[in-house]
Amino acid sequence: MGEPNNLYKQQTSVNREKRELMLGQRGCVLWLTGLSGSGKSTIANRVEEILHSRGVLTYLLDGDNVRLGLNKDLGFSAKDRQENIRRIGEVSRLFVDSGLIVLTSFISPYEEDRQSVRRIFNDGEFIEIYIRCDLAVCEQRDPKGLYQKARNGEIKNFTGIDAPYQPPITPEITVDTAKLTVEECANKIIEYLVEHQFISRNKWRD
Numbered sequence: 076m077g078e079p080n081n082l083y084k085q086q087t088s089v090n091r092e093k094r095e096l097m098l099g100q101r102g103c104v105l106w107l108t109g110l111s112g113s114g115k116s117t118i119a120n121r122v123e124e125i126l127h128s129r130g131v132l133t134y135l136l137d138g139d140n141v142r143l144g145l146n147k148d149l150g151f152s153a154k155d156r157q158e159n160i161r162r163i164g165e166v167s168r169l170f171v172d173s174g175l176i177v178l179t180s181f182i183s184p185y186e187e188d189r190q191s192v193r194r195i196f197n198d199g200e201f202i203e204i205y206i207r208c209d210l211a212v213c214e215q216r217d218p219k220g221l222y223q224k225a226r227n228g229e230i231k232n233f234t235g236i237d238a239p240y241q242p243p244i245t246p247e248i249t250v251d252t253a254k255l256t257v258e259e260c261a262n263k264i265i266e267y268l269v270e271h272q273f274i275s276r277n278k279w280r281d
């Protein structure tokens with residue numbers, strides 16, 4: 076597959092700026108990365124609940140759901156994970172262009188793949204959130220029983236067991252879910268959005 080030829084980016088008269096003005100928010104992606112069981116889905120879901128309750132328009136792309144649909148042709152080799160993350164990055168870009176606050180909840184284990192996604196966004200719009208949690212704690216939680224299966228050899232290439240996880244080098248936000256509650260993690264993310272003016276402060280007045 077080479078570079079696309081004879082393709083031209085179309086400008087539309089209803090554009091991102093107009094959509095954002097209408098919504099009273101700025102689009103961005105909250106990219107959660109971490110081991111299986113670290114708390115990505117739980118935190119993404121809680122952040123989305125809080126934002127939704129305050130009238131902020133969001134969309135949550137979650138690991139298993141995307142892999143059951145758009146990416147059902149992909150497995151867990153390094154190459155397939157790379158393609159998984161690339162497609163999710165592109166889908167996120169479309170949603171961000173629509174003015175939404177997008178949340179993604181994927182292991183996204185490779186630094187290079189996350190950097191590639193970061194590069195398709197404008198500066199500041201890709202907010203990398205490291206959902207930190209020691210492997211031992213994730214394994215103890217084992218919410219889906221997958222670590223047990225991986226240890227028994229029933230699942231191959233399982234992240235943290237026989238496939239790598241590369242922690243982010245310079246994430247915008249880090250939360251350690253072995254030390255903080257779900258609510259504390261969610262609030263830290265919300266505060267970042269308010270401080271960086273992705274959502275207006277008046278939506279945050281009680």
Ligand SMILES: Nc1ncnc2c1ncn2[C@@H]1O[C@H](COP(=O)(O)OS(=O)(=O)O)[C@@H](OP(=O)(O)O)[C@H]1O
Nearest residue numbers: 111112138151156159181182183184231232233234
């Ligand atoms: N081999 C292997 N390694 C890791 N995870 C596995 C694997 N097989 C299945 N699962 C389940 O798939 C979920 C991870 O999918 P992701 O799309 O987030 O993975 S990746 O970003 O492409 O690495 C992951 O979800 P979470 O537990 O929510 O992280 C697992 O439920």
Ligand SMILES: Nc1ncnc2c1ncn2[C@@H]1O[C@H](COP(=O)(O)OP(=O)(O)O)[C@@H](O)[C@H]1O
Nearest residue numbers: 110111112113114115116117218252255256257
């Ligand atoms: N501070 C916390 N943040 C997120 N999850 C937590 C926290 N403390 C405990 N947990 C628990 O850890 C588990 C994380 O599971 P999940 O959100 O599915 O992780 P992931 O999406 O990363 O695989 C849940 O059972 C959740 O209740």
